[in-house]
Amino acid sequence: MTKIHTDRMYEAELKHICDRFAAMGKKVEGMIELSTHSFFSNDLEAAYNVIRQDNDVDRDDIEINTLCVNVIARRQPLGPDLRLVMAIQKSVTDLERIADLCVSTAERTIELGQHAPIHFETHLKPMTESVIRMVHDAMTSFETRDITTSHRIHVQDRMVDAYYAQLFRQLLELMREDGKIVSQATRILSIMNNLERMGDHVKNISEKIAYLVTGTFAHHKTKPSQHIRGILFLCVQNSARSQMAEGLARTLLPASMNIFSAGSAPAGKVNPNAVVVMDELGIDISANQPKRITDVPLGKVDMVITLCTEEVCVNLPGIIQKRSWILPDPAAAKEADKHSAFIGIRDVIREKINGLASELAGSE
């Protein structure tokens, strides 16, 4: 058993913060269960309950934050005590956001109650279960200071992302088939979105707990870029942004790099404006054709870069890194501004690929 603080009042203060945080975690876990239950069973009473419980969680957020600030001001905690206070203060924010997402789910459920149900729940249940398991694992790892489960949390989060991508495509198909369900489908989409974002928040919490235990911050931004030998650029139509990126990458990255572009709904031909502005740099992409993702030899791809928000985030096996460079669609500009819009996007992409080139070179 580890020692306790000589000042027992201080020991009690820290323990109180821990207990409040654990209780808040339990409450939020319950809210996820209740809000998703309300959706699956169309239980509106439960949905209203979730909305009421959010007040409690908001109060927890403020009170735990106040306790943390007070203990910093009055005790000047050091070492693991300071890490504890910092980790809790940050995680409380994530818990509060998760509760807000539960409220959003409950509200969408109430709205859906007025519509005829659509049969679309197959994969939402396992997605929900994954999120609940993640929260449970994270809060348990806080209690036990055992972070061996943090790996499992990351795996679960990737599964949640994968479920989301899958469901998104299914839902899109359903909407194409039957336009009448759009208003229900967008609400279900929003519920899926909520679950996916909850997963991200839990991952944050698990990183804070890892910091509490190990004293080092997780590096989640730039992973080592070694072993990147193939890059795939994606945008929906594969006609402008991803085509320009492919052309620029072929020029700016080492010749040994495999470079592809594709889209989930490829256009008939490459946008002529893209061909013109690339030609201005002496890069000829006029012979290129928009392609489907399945046309690309995916075995050669290690990194996927998405260039627009609309593109579905694909989960491909063997991908070391996924990035998104969200850029506006230059083809959406007014006719008179189109040329300069394409030049603007081209130059942003060029800069980003130059950055990527030095990053890849630096890591070898």
Place this chain on the structure above:
Amino acid sequence: MKSLQTSMENNSVIREKNPSAIHISQFDAWYDRYHALKNINIDIPEKQVTAFIGPSGCGKSTLLRWMNRINDSIFKARAEGTLTIHGQDILSTKTDVVALRRRVGIVFQKPNPFPKSIFENIAFGIRMHLNVSKKEVGDIVEWSLYKAGLWDEVKDRLKESALSLSGGQQQRLCIARAMALAPEVLLMDEPCSALDPIATAKIEDLIHQLRERYTVVIVTHNMQQATRVSDYTAFMYLGEMIEFGTSDQMFMSPNDQRTEDYITGKFG
């Protein structure tokens, strides 16, 4: 303002680059038969502030006192091992202790000005150690008082007794007295424990300035003070050096359980 900026920039540079000013290895010390320090090994980096922390009786003051041989006067105090400052063997019987104390200044918990005028407190050591003209003595006195942040407070009363100053002013006078002799190392044994928070803040501000010229070693019971002023921290316990590292690391994620218990206040 400029010097403040420099000292903040210094804070962010890679500290490993500073060479060692004080080298201590396989160092043991006794008071008669009491084994006060056991196999101490540490390299104290040059022009940085190193804090020694640890519970009473852990040996941190003893170690500090050996660095300028103040312990010589204590009956049956002896030491073995290596203790060098910029390469010079401090423990050697051939060491000129008076010259050593010019190079290695010390400031104690209780300010100890001479019962003389403010001016004379500083001028005395200059005349004894440095071969300079009367005008230069005055210049050095002014420079040291200025550097210690005391000049504006005392410039019109230099002839008054140093004992008429407040505790915080007396302590800064003692630091000015040490600085006047251009030491390489400044040792501070609990320099603020008798001072109020404002006087403490002035001394701590001064310590930040001192690290530009001198290697500073400070012993303190006040953990928050160590976090505020030091670049490096050493934790001592029962005569042993338990852990030594950058203060950032020592106060956020120490490696040794005993260090962790001490800084978080788990002593029992």
